[in-house]
Amino acid sequence: MNTNPLTLEAHNISKNFGNIQAIRDISLTLARGEMLGILGDNGAGKSTLMKILTGYHQQTSGELLVNGTKVMLSSVDHARSFGIECVYQDLAMINTLSVYHNMFLNREILRRGPLPLLDHRAMRKKAEAALEDIGVNIPSVDVEVGALSGGQRQAVAIARAVASQAKILLLDEPLAAMGAREAALIIALIERLKARGDVSMIMIAHNYAQTLDVADRVMMIQRGTCTFEGRSAETSAAELFDIVRREYQANRVQG
Amino acid sequence: MTSRSAAQPGSASTRSHWHHILLRFIVRAPEASIAVVGIILLVAFEVLSPNFLTNANLSTVSQFFSPWAIIASGEIMLLICGEVDLSVGQVFAFAPFVMHFTAAAGLPLFAGVVVALLVSGLLGLAIGFITVFFGVASFITTLGAMLLINGLTLTLSGGFPIDTPNTPLAAILGGWNYSEVFWAAFIALALHLVLRNTRWGLHTIAVGGNPTGAAEAGIHTARIKMGNFVLCSVLGGFAGILNAFHVTSIDPNAGGANVMFLAIASAVIGGTSLLGGSGTILGGFIGAAVLGILQDGFTLLGINAFTFDIITGAAILITMITNVQFAKLRLRNRI
Numbered sequence: 001m002n003t004n005p006l007t008l009e010a011h012n013i014s015k016n017f018g019n020i021q022a023i024r025d026i027s028l029t030l031a032r033g034e035m036l037g038i039l040g041d042n043g044a045g046k047s048t049l050m051k052i053l054t055g056y057h058q059q060t061s062g063e064l065l066v067n068g069t070k071v072m073l074s075s076v077d078h079a080r081s082f083g084i085e086c087v088y089q090d091l092a093m094i095n096t097l098s099v100y101h102n103m104f105l106n107r108e109i110l111r112r113g114p115l116p117l118l119d120h121r122a123m124r125k126k127a128e129a130a131l132e133d134i135g136v137n138i139p140s141v142d143v144e145v146g147a148l149s150g151g152q153r154q155a156v157a158i159a160r161a162v163a164s165q166a167k168i169l170l171l172d173e174p175l176a177a178m179g180a181r182e183a184a185l186i187i188a189l190i191e192r193l194k195a196r197g198d199v200s201m202i203m204i205a206h207n208y209a210q211t212l213d214v215a216d217r218v219m220m221i222q223r224g225t226c227t228f229e230g231r232s233a234e235t236s237a238a239e240l241f242d243i244v245r246r247e248y249q250a251n252r253v254q255g
Numbered sequence: 256m257t258s259r260s261a262a263q264p265g266s267a268s269t270r271s272h273w274h275h276i277l278l279r280f281i282v283r284a285p286e287a288s289i290a291v292v293g294i295i296l297l298v299a300f301e302v303l304s305p306n307f308l309t310n311a312n313l314s315t316v317s318q319f320f321s322p323w324a325i326i327a328s329g330e331i332m333l334l335i336c337g338e339v340d341l342s343v344g345q346v347f348a349f350a351p352f353v354m355h356f357t358a359a360a361g362l363p364l365f366a367g368v369v370v371a372l373l374v375s376g377l378l379g380l381a382i383g384f385i386t387v388f389f390g391v392a393s394f395i396t397t398l399g400a401m402l403l404i405n406g407l408t409l410t411l412s413g414g415f416p417i418d419t420p421n422t423p424l425a426a427i428l429g430g431w432n433y434s435e436v437f438w439a440a441f442i443a444l445a446l447h448l449v450l451r452n453t454r455w456g457l458h459t460i461a462v463g464g465n466p467t468g469a470a471e472a473g474i475h476t477a478r479i480k481m482g483n484f485v486l487c488s489v490l491g492g493f494a495g496i497l498n499a500f501h502v503t504s505i506d507p508n509a510g511g512a513n514v515m516f517l518a519i520a521s522a523v524i525g526g527t528s529l530l531g532g533s534g535t536i537l538g539g540f541i542g543a544a545v546l547g548i549l550q551d552g553f554t555l556l557g558i559n560a561f562t563f564d565i566i567t568g569a570a571i572l573i574t575m576i577t578n579v580q581f582a583k584l585r586l587r588n589r590i
C-alpha cells in the first residue's frame with residue numbers, strides 16, 4: 001500500500017451546470033507516485049471531475065487540497081503552477097499544427113533578443129528529446145498532428161504533459177480512441193511513467209480489467225456520485241460489474 | 256530503386272522523383288501554387304499586350320490591388336482563428352472621415368490618422384466582443400456591422416465626398432504612386448512574421464484549429480479572437496485612408512462589400528482555409544496581386560467586367576477544391 005504523503009485531496013466536490021448537477025459530493029485522495037483509476041458510464045461526470053482538478057472548471061462546492069494546502073484552482077495556468085497536467089479526452093491537440101508546436105502549446109520557447117520570437121529550433125530539439133525520453137516513436141516532430149494515428153496522438157499528448165514537469169498527471173480516457181495494439185503501447189508507456197515513481201496519476205477508463213491491472217486503486221462514478229472505491233488488489237472486475245448492474249436495476253425500479 | 260535506373264538521367268524513376276519533389280513543394284508551401292499562377296499571368300499578359308510591363312501600368316496595378324491586399328492580411332488572421340469580418344469595407348470608408356473631422360477640429364493631421372485608426376480598432380473590438388461574449392457567429396455580427404457602419408459614414412459625411420487635406424504626409428499615405436503597395440507588402444511581411452514566429456500567431460492557428468483544445472491548453476481564446484478583429488478593422492481603416500490620399504478624395508461610397516469580397520477571395524485563392532486553423536499571409540498578398548493582374552490585364556485586352564467576374568468566381572471555386580485536396584494529401588502524409 002502506498003504510504004507516501006498525499007499530493008491531492010478532494011472533499012465533497014459538486015458541480016452544477018445551470019440546472020444540471022454533473023457531479024455530487026465526490027471525494028478522493030491521491031498519494032505521491034500512486035495511480036487512481038476512475039470508471040463509470042458515459043455522462044457519469046468523470047470528465048467534469050477532471051476538469052475541476054485542472055482548473056478548467058471551478059467546483060460549485062467542496063474543497064481541494066494540493067500537498068496538504070487548501071486551494072481554489074482558478075485557471076488551467078493556476079493548476080499547472082502546482083504541477084497538475086491533464087491529457088484531455090479530446091487531447092487538446094491542434095491538428096493543423098506540427099507535433100513540436102503542439103508539445104509546446106502555450107509554453108512556447110522564445111528566442112533571446114529584443115523581439116519575442118519563437119525559437120523553433122529549441123522547441124524541435126526538446127520535443128524530440130522528450131518523446132525519446134519516454135520511448136515514443138513518431139516519424140518526425142515536424143509532422144502535423146492531424147496526420148498521426150490515434151495512439152501516436154495520445155502518446156504525444158502524454159509526452160507533452162510529462163515534459164512540462166507534471167507532478168500530478170490526469171489522463172481522461174487515454175485508451176478510448178485506438179485499437180488493441182496501440183492501447184497496449186500506451187499502457188506500457190503509462191507503466192514506464194509509474195515505475196519512475198515521481199508522478200501521481202489519475203486515469204479515466206472504461207475497461208475494468210485493464211484499469212485494475214495498471215491502477216493501485218479504483219473508483220466508480222455513476223450518475224455524478226462515487227458508488228465504489230477500493231484497492232485494485234482487493235477488487236475484481238466481476239465485483240465492479242455487479243455494482244453497475246445493481247445501480248442500473250435500482251434506477252429502473254425507481255424510474 | 257536499383258542503382259542502374261538511378262544512374263540514368265531522364266529515366267522514368269528519376270523523372271517521377273523530380274515530379275514528386277515539385278508536387279511536394281506545391282502541396283507543402285501553399286503560396287507556391289498561386290505564385291506560379293501569378294507568373295504565368297504576367298507572362299501571358301506581357302505577350303498579349305505590349306503595354307503590360309510598363310512602369311505606368313505596374314503602378315496602376317499596384318494601386319489597384321493594394322487596398323484589398325492590406326485588408327486580406329487582417330482578414331487572413333481572422334479566418335485562421337475561425338472568424339470573418341464582412342464589415343471591414345465599411346470601416347474602409349468610415350476611417351478617412353474620422354481623420355478629416357479630427358483634423359478639421361484643429362488637431363494636426365497625424366493625430367487625425369491616429370484617432371481614425373483608434374476608432375477603427377474600437378469598432379473591431381465591439382464586433383469581437385459581441386461575437387465572443389454573446390456567442391453570435393461573426394458572419395452575422397459583421398453583417399449587422401456592415402449596415403451600421405455604413406450608416407455612420409453617411410451621417411458623418413452627409414453623403415458627399417470631400418477632398419483630402421493638402422499635406423506633406425500625403426505622399427507617404429498613398430499619394431506617391433508606389434506608397435500603397437509598399438505599405439501592403441510591409442504589412443504582409445510583418446504579419447507573416449507574426450503568424451509564423453510569435454506566440455500570437457501560433458495561438459491564432461490553435462484557436463481556429465481546435466477552440467476547445469486551445470482553451471484547455473490555457474490559451475485565452477477570447478483575447479486572440481478579439482485582438483484579430485481589432486487588427487482587421489484597423490487595417491481596413493488604414494487601407495481606406497491610403498486610398499483616400501491616392502484618389503485625393505474621401506468618398507462615403509469607397510470600399511464597401513466589393514473590397515471586402517476581393518480581400519477574402521485573395522485570402523482563399525492564396526491558400527487560406529475558410530474552415531480556420533490554417534492559412535498564409537504571403538499567399539494572400541500574392542492572391543491579391545493575381546486578382547489585380549487579372550483585372551488590369553483584362554482591361555488592357557478589352558475584355559469586359561462581366562467576364563472578369565466569371566473568371567474570378569471560377570478561380571475561387573477551383574482553388575477551394577484544390578486547397579481541400581491538398582489538405583487531404585498532407586494529412587494522409589502522402590506528399
Ligand SMILES: Nc1ncnc2c1ncn2[C@@H]1O[C@H](COP(=O)(O)OP(=O)(O)O)[C@@H](O)[C@H]1O
Pocket residue numbers: 017020021022040041042043044045046047048049
Ligand atoms: N460545459 C458543460 N455545460 C453543461 N453541461 C455539461 C458540461 N460539461 C458536462 N456537462 C454535463 O455533465 C454531465 C457529465 O459529463 P462528463 O463529465 O463529460 O461525463 P463523462 O466524462 O463521465 O462521460 C453530462 O450530463 C454532461 O452533459
Ligand SMILES: [Mg+2]
Pocket residue numbers: 046047048089172
Ligand atoms: Mg468524458
